[in-house]
Amino acid sequence: MSGTARTLRVATAYYFKNYYRSKSFYLMLIIAILVSLLLTYFSLKYINRLDLIIPKNLLSTLGNSGKEEIFGYLWAFVLLDLPVFASVFFGSTAISSEIENKTAFHIFPLPIGRVTLLVSKYLAAVAVTFITVLIYVAFQAAVFEYLFPGPLLLPFYQSLGLLLIFVFSITAFTFLISSIFNKNTYAYITVFLIYFLVFNAYEIIVEFLYKTTPYYLLNVAADAMEKVYLNISTNPFSTSSSTFAPATIGTLYTSIGVMVAYAIVSFAAALIIFDRKEVK
């Protein structure tokens, strides 16, 4: 194993250990379990009472696996925000904390390149974020096995794959924001504001004024996780057609492309900023 690969492995393990022992990790686990329990309760309670939440004429159009797709959509709909919270906890302070908490004075004088350092921290953050959301996915799989015996539907696996890509891209995005600031609080707040306020406001405005969906936004691309079940938009001004059929393969590819682009561009920008970072 080359020196850099060895250092990368060592540093990733080191950061991973520091992440999974942190209070943030346990807090995220508790949140994931609580949300999973709520969805479990909801699924068990409404499995035979879907007519209370979906019009009967629409229900009659569903195929054999219709119920599973609806519940899959609902589980994925709730899942969308979990990786954002997790990556904010683990990613948004990844770089700013080195400065604010003075760990940079411990780590920068070591013979380890900034690129190796950031890549290892990124991989560790992606790993812990994915572990916390996997708790939720495991609950979903168990509930679906109970409610719908037999193999899980293909969209479940597609959604899981998209979730992994989304975790990479949202974590890279939070690393970028973190690289800009030297204070953890600013990094936390900025990621939340951009993702939940700026992106959503921009999406609504564009759809309302220009009658087009800004597919290039990360939150819009992430919707693919639920749209592999049913292509429904919850945005009141959405111009995309809502159907009980899953999203087209073209939509999925576009979403994957957008998420990968966010991951690459954000991480590259974070690397450039981190490489020039100084601790005054």
Place this chain on the structure above:
Amino acid sequence: MPSVLVERVTKNYRDVKALKEVSLNLQEPGCIGILGPNGAGKTTLLKILTNIVRPTEGVALLNGINVSDEPEKALKDVGALVEQPEFYTYLTALETLKFVGRVKGIAEKDLGSEIQRVSEMTGIVEYLGRKTGNFSRGMKQRLSLACALISDPHIIILDEPTFGLDPKGMKEMRDLIKSLNQSKDRIIILSTHLIYEAQEICDRVIIINRGEIVHDTINSPSENIIEVEFEGPAGKVSLPDHMADQTFVDGNSAMFRLRSGTSNSDVINYLSSQGLRIRWVKPQSNLENLYITLISA
């Protein structure tokens, strides 16, 4: 042999010039003290040497390798304690040392003994299993030094290493640095506010003020000066030639430049035997006078 070369290094923080064309050439092993008041540029110089900041102009080379261009290579044989570093709070001291050792390329089979060695040197053996988030400032300082010493580097950079330590800890730290310096196969750069610390430990002393090196001298302990305050006028007090080569008298006090081998207690005993009543004795070094003169200029 290790070497440290700083060539015309300037560092600007926006409008503030922290360092102004500083040059430094360390080719001989030994302990080099860097003295200077707050904001003089001492820590900035050490930060440049350890890749924490980059020079605006000029280059810093460790063992002939440019720190800014190839930090991984340049810092391979360097141990550093800069400012007051913090550690990842959920990891133990042992895990922290293992990480540093692995990053520095120590083989797994040697890692345990190396950690044991530096832990014993810095007095943290019994704290190895504790998470660093629970460490006091003094313990963090000891752990920082242990991290700096792991892999037995030939260049050691220490920025106020006694900061946060109690008097016993300060003495232990100074003794440790002195013992490291005894091997005479490494360069130790020690930044400190404490003149007596530099005088006690260092072979060479550099004084920095307002971003410039204003003095670079061999530290000579033989030039110790003591000031003695008497209960009455000092008059024509003097010491025998074998004890002091110069005497300055001013009112009730006198300053003596002591010859090598003369201790403060020798002076006190001699003056007492002459019937003089001493109020207090204060060691004063040439370095201290020089420092005050240069910094006040």
